[in-house]
Amino acid sequence: MVFFDDPMEKVISRLENWYNVEIEVKDPQLLREHITGTFNDNSLQQVLHFLSLMSPLDYNFVATDENKQKVILSRK
Numbered sequence: 092m093v094f095f096d097d098p099m100e101k102v103i104s105r106l107e108n109w110y111n112v113e114i115e116v117k118d119p120q121l122l123r124e125h126i127t128g129t130f131n132d133n134s135l136q137q138v139l140h141f142l143s144l145m146s147p148l149d150y151n152f153v154a155t156d157e158n159k160q161k162v163i164l165s166r167k
Contacts, residue, residue, distance in 0.1 A: 092130045092138075099124045102142075103164075110135040113159055118166040121148055135162075143167075 092109060094102055099122050103114045112135060116122060124146045130138050139150045139162065147167045155161045 094126045094128050096125045096127050098122065099126060099146075102126045106135065106138065111159060113155070113161045114164060115161065116164045118164075121146070121164055121166055124148070135160075 092105060094105075099116075103116065106112065107114050126142065126145065128141065128145065130141070133141075139148075142148050143150060149165050149167045151163045151165075153161045153163055
């Protein structure tokens with residue numbers, strides 16, 4: 092996956108599709124962030140970790156009743 096100054100909303104959408112995960116944004120200010128980066132064969136955990144280093148993003152995995160993982164994004 093390659094992002095070049097992509098808005099966070101687009102990044103989230105691509106991550107949801109690629110990793111078959113639901114991502115919920117708790118702080119709408121995160122959607123103002125833009126991301127540039129390339130990810131090859133990285134796990135979702137690794138991608139989110141890198142994103143948290145590049146932006147004021149924090150993330151938590153939560154359990155759901157469905158077969159889909161869910162990630163909550165908040166601001167640091």
